[in-house]
Amino acid sequence: xxxxxxxxxxxxxxxxxxxxxxxxNFSIDSGSFVFITGASGSGKSTLLKSLFGALSFxxxxxxxxxxxxxxxxxKKLNFLRRHLGIVFQDYKLVREWSIDKNIxxxxxxxxxxxxxxxxxxxxxxxxxxxxxxxxxxxYELSGGEQQRVAMARALAHNPIIILADEPTGNLDxxxxxxxxxxxxGANNQLKTxxxxxTHNIPKNLNVTYRHLHIEYxxxxxxx
Amino acid sequence: MKSVRNHLSLVIxxxxxxFSLQLYFVVERSIDAYKKNLSNNYSVIAVSKESLATExxxxxxxxxxxxxxxxxxxxxxRLNSDMKNTNIELLKLSLPKFYKLSLAYYPTPKEIKELxxxxxxxxxITKIEDFSHSHDTVYKLLLLFKNVVSLxxxxxxxxxxxxxxxxxxxxxxxxxxxxxxxxLFGAPLWLRSAVLFRLAIVDxxxxxxxxxxxxxxxxxxxxxxxxxxxxxxxVIVFDILNDFLMILGxxxxxxxxxxxxxxxxxxxxx
Ligand SMILES: Nc1ncnc2c1ncn2[C@@H]1O[C@H](COP(=O)(O)OP(=O)(O)OP(=O)(O)O)[C@@H](O)[C@H]1O
Ligand SMILES: [Mg+2]
Numbered sequence: 001x002x003x004x005x006x007x008x009x010x011x012x013x014x015x016x017x018x019x020x021x022x023x024x025n026f027s028i029d030s031g032s033f034v035f036i037t038g039a040s041g042s043g044k045s046t047l048l049k050s051l052f053g054a055l056s057f058x059x060x061x062x063x064x065x066x067x068x069x070x071x072x073x074x075k076k077l078n079f080l081r082r083h084l085g086i087v088f089q090d091y092k093l094v095r096e097w098s099i100d101k102n103i104x105x106x107x108x109x110x111x112x113x114x115x116x117x118x119x120x121x122x123x124x125x126x127x128x129x130x131x132x133x134x135x136x137x138x139y140e141l142s143g144g145e146q147q148r149v150a151m152a153r154a155l156a157h158n159p160i161i162i163l164a165d166e167p168t169g170n171l172d173x174x175x176x177x178x179x180x181x182x183x184x185g186a187n188n189q190l191k192t193x194x195x196x197x198t199h200n201i202p203k204n205l206n207v208t209y210r211h212l213h214i215e216y217x218x219x220x221x222x223x
Numbered sequence: 224m225k226s227v228r229n230h231l232s233l234v235i236x237x238x239x240x241x242f243s244l245q246l247y248f249v250v251e252r253s254i255d256a257y258k259k260n261l262s263n264n265y266s267v268i269a270v271s272k273e274s275l276a277t278e279x280x281x282x283x284x285x286x287x288x289x290x291x292x293x294x295x296x297x298x299x300x301r302l303n304s305d306m307k308n309t310n311i312e313l314l315k316l317s318l319p320k321f322y323k324l325s326l327a328y329y330p331t332p333k334e335i336k337e338l339x340x341x342x343x344x345x346x347x348i349t350k351i352e353d354f355s356h357s358h359d360t361v362y363k364l365l366l367l368f369k370n371v372v373s374l375x376x377x378x379x380x381x382x383x384x385x386x387x388x389x390x391x392x393x394x395x396x397x398x399x400x401x402x403x404x405x406x407l408f409g410a411p412l413w414l415r416s417a418v419l420f421r422l423a424i425v426d427x428x429x430x431x432x433x434x435x436x437x438x439x440x441x442x443x444x445x446x447x448x449x450x451x452x453x454x455x456x457x458v459i460v461f462d463i464l465n466d467f468l469m470i471l472g473x474x475x476x477x478x479x480x481x482x483x484x485x486x487x488x489x490x491x492x493x
Contacts, residue, residue: 052407054493074412081409088493094401109410 002030004161004193005051009060012043012050020046022217023060031191033183033207035198037222038214044197045089047214048163051195052084053077065160082110085159087167089197091150093138099149100125100134106157124152127182129175143170151179155186161193162186168198180205230426233394233481236387237430237474243379244473245438249460250372254365256456258329261361265329268293269322269342270350284341286326286334293321319349332359387481395485403491416486423478430478431471439463 005028012021020043028034038044049055050062053069062069067080085106093102100121107117125131128148130141138146147170154162162183168176180202186192187207201211211222269280277290295318299311330338335358339351398419405415441447442460451458461467 049493054407054491078406078409078411081407084409086407088407092404092407094404096401105405105410106408109405109408109414 003027003063004030004065005195006063007060008062010050010057010062011059012046012055012057014046014055019217021050021214021219024217024219026212026219026221028193028195028210030193031187032193033187033205033209034193034195035201035209035211036195036214037198037201037211042214043217044214045165047219048165048195048197051161051163052081052086082106082157083160085154085157085162085192087147087150087154087162087164089165089169091138091146093146093149093153095138098135098137099130099141102138102149103153103156105153106159110157112157120156121152124156127155127178128152129178144172144175147171148175148179151182155182158186158190159192161195164194164196166197166199176202230422230429232390233387233423233426233478234430234433236383236390237427237477238433239379239383240477241430241434241470241474242437243376243383245434245461245466245470247373247376248466249458250369253451253456253458254369256458257454258365260454260456262326262329265326265354265358267324267326267335267338267342267354268352269324269348270352271320271322271345271347272349273347274320275322275345275347280322280324280342283345284338286328286330286338287324288327289325291323291325293323295321329362332362391481391484394481395488398485399489399492402486402489403493406491407493412486415489416482419482419485420479423482424475427471427474427478430474431467434470434474435461435463435467438466
């Protein structure tokens with residue numbers, strides 16, 4: 001199996017130099033489905049940020065999609081990020097753009113034709129059951145609805161890796177199931193590597209998954 | 224409504240800069256026109272022992288545009304009306320020659336001094352009347368007027384620039400979020416800043432056209448025309464081609480500079 005992510009002696013900290021993740025080693029196979037759990041404040045989001053190069057680190061090595069992230073150039077990072085689909089814990093929707101345009105962002109960046117992009121946005125809005133909200137702005141949507149927009153945006157350009165930070169954190173049972181089905185689908189049909197930070201792993205999942213747990217700055221394999 | 228407000232702050236700032244700039248040019252032009260007007264009415268009198276050729280006088284200083292010999296008849300008439308004609312002819316010959324020198328433009332006091340010295344170098348010229356006292360007063364008044372207007376334009380410029388820098392933080396904050404999100408999805412720098420530059424150029428265009436419109440309106444306003452008429456000058460308040468190009472250049476440069484500052488100051492915060 002190809003390794004899509006390899007971390008060696010990876011240590012992470014913010015500008016205050018407090019060590020959040022301490023010399024961890026792990027690797028993730030291409031096409032796998034991984035859950036990351038851990039107590040609030042344990043460093044799950046921090047680890048995820050490092051995977052899309054939003055957190056520079058001084059110690060260790062981290063290779064994502066064959067690209068070393070330590071001291072990566074801006075150009076290479078842009079290139080890598082174009083193949084990632086990220087769901088942020090705080091959604092990060094562009095507030096002055098309609099939800100359609102928000103979902104279209106990765107398609108725009110990846111140079112999709114306008115009509116292809118439009119069709120893709122319509123399809124995704126249906127998938128996350130938001131087609132009736134088309135044309136609205138993020139602030140006109142509920143928290144859970146915004147979260148589903150963020151999920152649609154992460155899926156839009158068929159990324160190689162999906163990094164989702166608590167993508168069901170604000171959703172009811174029904175909408176959560178919707179999200180799991182979408183992630184399952186991407187993993188099953190497109191062989192997308194899926195990495196999800198969550199507090200509760202769903203019971204009825206149709207994929208084999210790995211479970212990593214973060215505690216005291218270390219990453220443990222649960223299963 | 225929101226988008227109008229987005230544009231308004233930069234447009235207003237740009238318009239005020241362009242207005243003070245154009246105002247400065249108008250004053251500059253008015254003063255030039257007025258100086259020309261004054262130079263038409265202003266002349267220097269030179270008294271010479273013997274008759275001089277116009278070309279010789281002109282060669283003495285480049286400021287001299289025209290030379291006219293003043294006829295002594297008026298002086299003689301006042302002296303004595305009973306004099307015999309032959310005596311008058313004799314007197315005429317012995318009288319010095321008076322020349323009225325008109326100047327190319329309205330000179331500075333220093334130029335007048337130089338002119339005076341140049342003329343006196345000639346052996347035949349004995350006396351110069353340059354009316355320098357009244358000239359000085361008018362000249363100082365013009366300078367004062369120009370300085371006051373320049374100062375006013377400068378103050379407007381400084382205040383506006385300060386306001387722009389205060390607004391810059393707000394703009395930075397507003398654009399930072401979108402640019403960060405775009406960067407997180409791998410947008411190259413040009414794409415991230417495209418919205419910003421488009422906005423900046425649109426604002427610069429709006430500001431330029433607002434200024435163009437206002438000045439075109441002003442320059443055809445009867446009140447303004449009357450003001451210039453009253454002091455007998457003809458001033459181009461707004462040269463549609465040259466001034467508009469200048470204004471457009473200034474406002475596009477300023478707004479592109481501002482947009483670049485925002486792009487440079489952009490920090491990715493996740
Ligand atoms: N921008 C930051 N600057 C400094 N410290 C930070 C920053 N973001 C997070 N931290 C610290 O890093 C630690 C881990 O934060 P992180 O967001 O990774 O937690 P988490 O596991 O995602 O928690 P949660 O489940 O609540 O989202 C926390 O102690 C937090 O205070
Ligand atoms: Mg978190």
